[in-house]
Amino acid sequence: MRNFSYLRATSATEAGQAAQQAGAMLLAGGTTLLDLAKCGVSEPETVIDITHLSGMGSIVVDTAGARIGALARMSEVADHKDIRAVFPAVSESLSLAASAQLRNMATIGGNLLQRTRCSYFRDPGAFPACNKRNPGSGCSAIGGVTRNHAVLGTSQACIASYPGDLAVALVAFDAVVETDSRKLAIDDFFLCPGDTPDRETLLQRGEIIIAIDIPASDVARNSTYLKVRDRQSYEFAAASAAIGLELEADGRTIRDIRVALGGVAAKPWRARAVEQALVGKALEADAVEKAGRLAMEGAVAHGGNRYKIELAQRVVARAILKMGGLA
Ligand SMILES: Cc1cc2nc3c(=O)[nH]c(=O)nc-3n(C[C@H](O)[C@H](O)[C@H](O)COP(=O)(O)OP(=O)(O)OC[C@H]3O[C@@H](n4cnc5c(N)ncnc54)[C@H](O)[C@@H]3O)c2cc1C
Ligand code: SF4
Numbered sequence: 001m002r003n004f005s006y007l008r009a010t011s012a013t014e015a016g017q018a019a020q021q022a023g024a025m026l027l028a029g030g031t032t033l034l035d036l037a038k039c040g041v042s043e044p045e046t047v048i049d050i051t052h053l054s055g056m057g058s059i060v061v062d063t064a065g066a067r068i069g070a071l072a073r074m075s076e077v078a079d080h081k082d083i084r085a086v087f088p089a090v091s092e093s094l095s096l097a098a099s100a101q102l103r104n105m106a107t108i109g110g111n112l113l114q115r116t117r118c119s120y121f122r123d124p125g126a127f128p129a130c131n132k133r134n135p136g137s138g139c140s141a142i143g144g145v146t147r148n149h150a151v152l153g154t155s156q157a158c159i160a161s162y163p164g165d166l167a168v169a170l171v172a173f174d175a176v177v178e179t180d181s182r183k184l185a186i187d188d189f190f191l192c193p194g195d196t197p198d199r200e201t202l203l204q205r206g207e208i209i210i211a212i213d214i215p216a217s218d219v220a221r222n223s224t225y226l227k228v229r230d231r232q233s234y235e236f237a238a239a240s241a242a243i244g245l246e247l248e249a250d251g252r253t254i255r256d257i258r259v260a261l262g263g264v265a266a267k268p269w270r271a272r273a274v275e276q277a278l279v280g281k282a283l284e285a286d287a288v289e290k291a292g293r294l295a296m297e298g299a300v301a302h303g304g305n306r307y308k309i310e311l312a313q314r315v316v317a318r319a320i321l322k323m324g325g326l327a
Contacts, residue, residue: 020206029106065216070109070209089223093165099234109209116160132197147304153266158197168262172242190267219244219256226319237263239312245323271295283324292317
């Protein structure tokens with residue numbers, strides 16, 4: 001890890017200006033940044049510490065929804081009683097992410113901006129070819145070990161999956177990312193790799209995430225996050241689903257439904273085809289399983305990740321049926 005200089009910012013404006021310099025990086029909880037610096041993926045010249053900025057760590061929940069400061073810790077949001085009541089899927093996605101120690105350290109802004117767990121990306125010494133790290137160098141994963149790679153939203157340049165949990169719940173419920181200069185719908189905020197896998201979000205150099213807004217809705221209040229992973233203690237998702245379900249007064253007909261997928265796509269993945277297939281339909285196992293298959297429309301497997309196609313369909317169906325009291 002190479003030496004870097006350290007700046008403790010006293011305001012978001014100072015941090016934003018300093019972060020515009022080449023080689024500068026913002027430091028929040030540091031659990032992604034320092035990891036990547038140690039393995040040689042990130043080589044910051046200046047680290048700008050924003051953890052002490054005031055006003056960016058608050059969590060406010062009212063009738064309009066929730067506003068979560070970018071510096072709120074994962075554990076604070078997961079355990080917040082109003083977030084648990086009004087946005088259960090958001091709370092669960094955080095409780096099921098990483099370890100307790102990491103959740104106590106890591107922030108919401110940093111969580112959204114975590115990088116892929118593609119092992120080729122994280123080992124520059126052994127695998128120089130990585131279009132995400134080094135544009136135009138190729139992709140070491142294609143034709144390699146791909147068990148954790150994406151099947152949706154990939155390109156010929158990169159098949160890495162987005163690893164985070166929280167963003168999946170946020171995409172399901174139309175959250176908005178507020179930066180120091182604009183507001184961005186979270187579904188637009190994350191980018192698929194296309195020809196430029198090094199560009200993962202719409203953030204510009206030096207732009208700081210200030211807060212996340214999540215609008216309140218009945219469908220968000222009745223929601224869950226189901227995560228399937230290789231071990232229960234802590235692990236990234238092999239496949240996950242954030243589901244919101246609102247039924248008509250008859251207790252059977254689906255009035256509104258939200259479906260988003262994690263662990264299987266290049267970005268947090270909203271499965272609108274599943275939602276459209278189920279709105280207005282009776283909540284029945286056959287219909288849900290059939291609609292769940294639409295979640296994987298357009299999926300492309302690369303060897304070892306083929307299992308994700310069936311797994312994700314099952315995760316979606318199981319989560320919807322669980323919400324509806326049928327599983
Ligand atoms: C062993 C391990 C297991 C994990 N398991 C999971 C898991 O199961 N699920 C999951 O979702 N995550 C998991 N993670 C990832 C973890 O959640 C992230 O490392 C963490 O959320 C990052 O937050 P941070 O505050 O530490 O970010 P930092 O490391 O401080 O920052 C990350 C990036 O975001 C930038 N940044 C930070 N804040 C801002 C801001 N406000 N505005 C603009 N840029 C900003 C930084 O410059 C940096 O590039 C795991 C991590 C580890 C190490
Ligand atoms: S999948 Fe993406 S991140 Fe992984 S080696 Fe290929 S280009 Fe790099």
